[in-house]
Amino acid sequence: xxxxxxxxxxxHAWDVLVVGGGIIGLTAAWRALEAGASxxxxxxxxxxxxxxxxxGMLAPVMEAGFGEEAQARLGTAxxxxxxxxxxxxxxxxxxxxxAVGLDTAGTLxxxxxxxxxxxxxxxxxxHRELGLGSVEITPAEARRREPGVGPRVAGAAWxxxxxxxxxxxxxxxxxxxxxxxxxxxxxxxxLTWADGAVVGALDDAGTAYPAGTVVLAAGHASAAxxxxxPTRPVPGTTLRLDAAADQSPAVVxxxxxxxxxxxxxxxxxxxxxxxxxVVGATSDEREDDHLTRAGDVFALLRDxxxxxxxxxxxxxxxxxxRSRPGSPDNAPLLGWAADGLYLATGHYRNGILLTPLTAAxxxxxxxxxxxxxxxxxxxxxxxxxxxxxVEAAARYADPRRFADAYSSTPGTTPRTERGGTA
Ligand code: GLY
Numbered sequence: 001x002x003x004x005x006x007x008x009x010x011x012h013a014w015d016v017l018v019v020g021g022g023i024i025g026l027t028a029a030w031r032a033l034e035a036g037a038s039x040x041x042x043x044x045x046x047x048x049x050x051x052x053x054x055x056g057m058l059a060p061v062m063e064a065g066f067g068e069e070a071q072a073r074l075g076t077a078x079x080x081x082x083x084x085x086x087x088x089x090x091x092x093x094x095x096x097x098x099a100v101g102l103d104t105a106g107t108l109x110x111x112x113x114x115x116x117x118x119x120x121x122x123x124x125x126x127h128r129e130l131g132l133g134s135v136e137i138t139p140a141e142a143r144r145r146e147p148g149v150g151p152r153v154a155g156a157a158w159x160x161x162x163x164x165x166x167x168x169x170x171x172x173x174x175x176x177x178x179x180x181x182x183x184x185x186x187x188x189x190x191l192t193w194a195d196g197a198v199v200g201a202l203d204d205a206g207t208a209y210p211a212g213t214v215v216l217a218a219g220h221a222s223a224a225x226x227x228x229x230p231t232r233p234v235p236g237t238t239l240r241l242d243a244a245a246d247q248s249p250a251v252v253x254x255x256x257x258x259x260x261x262x263x264x265x266x267x268x269x270x271x272x273x274x275x276x277x278v279v280g281a282t283s284d285e286r287e288d289d290h291l292t293r294a295g296d297v298f299a300l301l302r303d304x305x306x307x308x309x310x311x312x313x314x315x316x317x318x319x320x321x322r323s324r325p326g327s328p329d330n331a332p333l334l335g336w337a338a339d340g341l342y343l344a345t346g347h348y349r350n351g352i353l354l355t356p357l358t359a360a361x362x363x364x365x366x367x368x369x370x371x372x373x374x375x376x377x378x379x380x381x382x383x384x385x386x387x388x389x390v391e392a393a394a395r396y397a398d399p400r401r402f403a404d405a406y407s408s409t410p411g412t413t414p415r416t417e418r419g420g421t422a
Contacts, residue, residue: 014040016366017201017211018181019188019225021046023054023167024344025217026174027355029181030092031362032215039181040209042188042201047171049219050351053238053322055265055278056101056170057252058082058353059162061132062109062123069130070396071331071350074357076132077389079163081356086165093176100173101166101267108146109134109157110255110307117155119256124157134159146249148310153255164252164265167352184209188218191225197339201225213366215342219325220288222345228337230402231346233288233323237296238280243314245269248277255307262303264311277314279304283349288323296321324348333399334361342366343399360386361393 016032018025021043032039057063060075086102093099111117120136127134134157142156143149149156186203191214193199200210216222220233241248254263267276282296297319305311327333327346332354337343342365347354364387 014038014182014200014209014211016040016213016215017042017209018215018217019043019201020049020217020219020222020345021183022049022051022217022219022351023047023171023174023355024219024347024351024358025215026171026178027359028215028217028342028344028362029178030089030174031359032213032366033178033180035363035366037213037366039178040211041178041181041183042186042203042209043183044185044187046175046183046185047168048322049221050322050324051167051171053236053281053320054167054352055238055263055280056165056167056352057107057162057254057263057265058164059107059159059252059254060350060353061127061134061159061162062107062254063349063353064126064130064132066126068330070392072130072132074332074389074393074396075350075353076161077385077392078354078357079161081360081386081389082163082165085356085359086170089170089173089177093173095173095176100169102163103165103268104163105251106158106160107162107252107254108142108149108249109159110142110149110153110253111155112152112255112257112306113154116256116258119259120155120157133161146251146253146308148247148249148308149253150305150307150309153307162252165352166267170352170355188225191216191341198341211340213340213342215344215362216337217344219345219351220323222325222333222343226337226341226343228399228403229333229343229345230328231325231333232327233286234326234348235284235286235288235321235323236281237292237300237319237321238278239297239300239316240318240320241277241279241311241314242274242317243277243311245273245275247310247313248275249308253308257303257306260299260303262300262307264304264308276317277311279311282321283324290321292319292321324351328402332358332393332397333402334358334393334397335399336365337399337403346397346399357389357393360390364390 015037
């Protein structure tokens, strides 16, 4: 453990308290366990936040926004860590290779009409500027790759560097890998402070969890526990379809339909010749109520069938609405925010993509960095690329960038609003 964390070990019930049991929280718990810490996780419903709705696109290229070069670099660095992370996680959970569904087959980007094609070409120009790989192809070439692409598509691009993984499978694997942690099915109500340091938390039944280090990974609800983590909910709806393999794409298909973004993320074909597809996603700035609007389901189905008409025959399994954790600049908050308080939140649209980088950052913070990937209880390896990515994250995602703008900066009076899930 680092000096920051280890200075408390021995005088507290837990070395590490993780608030939030989503993909980010359980990743932190797993890495803390591997660093030799005793770990408790607080979450009334682990994995039922953003993790539950996430499609699992690992898309640093197509998610790169104008003016967000540093964020794209973080995404690319984290994507490069995904194979090692998936491998280490599968082994830690005793699962066969491939169990978490990492798929590096690439992504097909489509433009529905002429205006969508203008936008797609602007995006491709940005990729060229940032050195991100993508290439325009004709609609006919797009149909050769994916025969289900509809007749009215105006243009297309092939994006070899955007991949996918199954977030629910990742979360299930993390739950096994982090099984030695104590899971308490309650929400955190407040952090506990002493002498300007965070020394634990209280749950919503008033039970105290003293800890040497608190990792705040409560997604959009983090702000309610610590005002220096100014997260907000950005609800999104995704749909789960079940489709015959020959009526569904084999690679991730995303595009814009009259300006509206839509994507379809296919999972592996099952022995019965069918596969699940995740179709997403809406994006709203409103409260987190977990309620799916009829109009959102309508719009997603209308837009995805404009690109992939054969999906008409798919079975609609599920519509789910959960909130991404946005931050004021939509970049993550990853790092120490106060003595005893480590933030791993605000991952916004890229929580799944940034999971391995978060693991590496937590390793560095809690002393697990550089553990051998192939040793017993090992994890994502260290090494120069990992260290460089963690250093970039330390600069770009440093939570202290918000410290001045908020009254509850480290060491001030704790807030008492109710927390929530990651
Ligand atoms: N990462 C895709 C989304 O947030 O919808």
